[in-house]
Amino acid sequence: MKYLIQNLLKTIPVFILISLIVFVLVRVTGDPVSLLLPETATDAERESLRESLGFNDPLYMQYLHYMSDVVRGDFGESLRYNTDALAIILERLPATLELAIASMIVAILIAIPLGILSAMKRNTFLDLFITGGAVLGKAMPSFWLGIMLILLLSVVFQIFPVSGRDSLMHLVLPAITLGTGIAAEMTRLIRSSMLEILGQDFVRTARSKGLREAVVVNIHAFRNALIPVVTIMALQTSTLIGGTLITETVFAWPGMGQLLVQAVNLRDMAVVQAATFLIAFFVILSNLLADLLYRLLDPRIKYN
Incomplete structure (x- = not known):
């Protein structure tokens, strides 16, 4: 406390x-x-x-x-909507949080298996393929990836809707767009963390006891490799919230990011200031939660 x-x-x-x-x-x-x-x-x-x-x-x-x-919780009145700026932001916030959480889930589902697999198959063709894909995923601008996904999966094959927020199908393309860049960075971090942990004595001891490789990797090694992963997830909060500015605009997602872009263009100062405060709050909160998760992952960590 x-x-x-x-x-x-x-x-x-x-x-x-x-x-x-x-x-x-x-x-x-x-x-x-x-x-x-x-x-x-x-x-x-x-x-x-x-x-x-x-x-x-x-x-x-x-x-x-x-x-x-x-x-007093009063950020002023929006010059465009003629109503309380914070109320407008809070109205759009659930859509942004929905997209951010879905994007992080996509990133985790991609990064964890690929990062572990890349570490287990070190210096093989598969390792080179995964690390090369991670570099490519990090280099791709999110707006370009979003447009390409729309052209391919919405226009050509007509699998997913182009824009809006009417169903879970509308969430898929924005979440993939925003989660890809985060997954690329997490994949490389998980690979390097796993390589470091797999070379330590306690992993060799676990293998010498005759434990199955899946148990050694998933139970003994991966948990100890999670601390840097939790760190990067906390740091990616700003990327998630900031990335929604572009992604929400591309997919016409009715969230806080799209509202903030419009407020900047219209110089709606109250909305810009309220949104910035809220983004800063979530970034600080995520870093604080990451500090607490360290203790759960490694009981040896003490807070003074």
């Missing part, structure tokens, strides 16, 4: 720094008033709207007002 409290306290300056960076960046991109009013609006109308939104105050005063509202 002491460890959890200490780490939660450390997140406070992180959130303050993130809020400051985002606050400044969304204000240097341009004047949102020009998007809210038609081109025929007079200077007086523009000035009146700017005053009502608080844009005429000094920048530091705007930031202090913004942070005082954030502490």
Whole structure:
């Protein structure tokens, strides 16, 4: 509990720094008033709207007002939807989490068997094929892979729908698109971790006892190789959430990523800031959960 409290306290300056960076960046991109009013609006109308939104105050005063509202859970009102920005984000959040979880499942289903198999068949043609495929999967841009999957499996063979979120069939292509790059990185990490563990004394001892190779690999070796895998899974949280920005746009997936892209284009500052805060929260939470999983995987780990 002491460890959890200490780490939660450390997140406070992180959130303050993130809020400051985002606050400044969304204000240097341009004047949102020009998007809210038609081109025929007079200077007086523009000035009146700017005053009502608080844009005429000094920048530091705007930031202090913004942070005082954030502490109360108020991220402001969306300039486009004329409603609470956080409520809009929370409405889209389930779709993004659904896609992120499905993508991680796809990555795990691909990476674990291929990583173990590559380590067991070290320096063979199969090993070279898997590692080469992992490099290729990491190098492919997600938007290009998504478009290719749409052309092949939606247009040519018409197996999966092109876009939307009406059924599980709509989830398959976006999850594969987002999960492929993560699977590629995890495969290489699992291979290197397994190679290191398979060469240690306790694995040789397990083999000398006459245990089946499947038991040695899956029970003794793989569990000890999981700690770096858990680490990379936690670090991939930002990749998952960030990757949804492109993937949701390609597949018209109605999640937080698509909303954030639209908010950036429209300079909807409240939505951008609320979404960034929420993404930062999930990244920090995933890293904290990874620290706790280390203890479950290896009881020798102690937190001071």
